[in-house]
Amino acid sequence: MTTLGDKSLLLGGPLVWPTITVDGVTRPKEYTELTPAETIQADCDIKAINIILQGLPTEIYALVSQHRIAKYIWEKIRLLMQGTSLTKQERECKLYNEFDKFTYKKGESLHEYYLRFTLLLNDMNIYKMPLEQFQVNTKFLNTLPAEWSKFVTDVKLVKDLHTTNVNQIHAHLEQHKRHANEVRLMHERSSDPLALVASHQMTQSPYQSHQHSYQNSQHQQFVSPYQSS
Structure with a gap:
């Protein structure tokens, strides 16, 4: 059973929303149509999204909030934070230089x-x-x-x-x-x-x-x- 603490939600791959075919037409399942296992996975993904979004600065939240899958959000944040890390290094160099001079x-x-x-x-x-x-x-x-x-x-x-x-x-x-x-x-x-x-x-x-x-x-x-x- 998948749980919120299962890292596979973020690291093993994104949530693939189940689909159903009705009269030859394939569409995503409604939440009420999910199996018990699929419901648990969907609930965990939603909780993971909420946890991630709540801890973000406003400027980063605005860039990732449109995503609806925790895996995609996490990957987007990781890329954004890499840019922030580079900016932090530049700022540190600038401060060390100010201290030295x-x-x-x-x-x-x-x-x-x-x-x-x-x-x-x-x-x-x-x-x-x-x-x-x-x-x-x-x-x-x-x-x-x-x-x-x-x-x-x-x-x-x-x-x-x-x-x-x-x-x-x-x-x-x-x-x-x-x-x-x-x-x-x-x-x-x-x-x-x-x-x-x-x-x-x-x-x-x-x-x-x-x-x-x-x-x-x-x-x-x-x-x-x-x-x-």
Whole structure:
């Protein structure tokens, strides 16, 4: 007797609906005309179709729902899912490439950098793409800009990168963002001569400024007795 659990329904061949010849005309049997064995097979095929269709995404359901035999539906789904599998592989390659080339964008804050990184990790988790915790943490730290280098070194010394997660590292670094910003500003000024001069003038004491002006005026007023008029 054929049962719902019998894989021959899907793998052994499609359901061939019984026919009957009446007055020389062959037609498919009505359900009420089926033998007990044929009724069981038809019922199992219908149940198999319902089980398959209920578990499908909407876009795939629309492509296979017109079929009325479980075997045909299953073969159509298998072909469609092969295409989906190829798309999944392409998506995985794209995400691995994004992870490999992920870097800090000039001008963004630590928090903005962290959000971009975690969004990428979430996409990779959806596809169940394996990444070691140490690999994730190292990538997050090593792509931070130069002003964070001291604090990155501190994290590597005091944190176990095999067990610490990115959220904890981000929280630790957030405590030092003011100092990192100061280092960044200092680097920007040192690389810009005009900014460096302006910074020097702003930090010069009032006494130094007055003394410098006085020395200049004295120099201008002094005329050597040997200088010709």
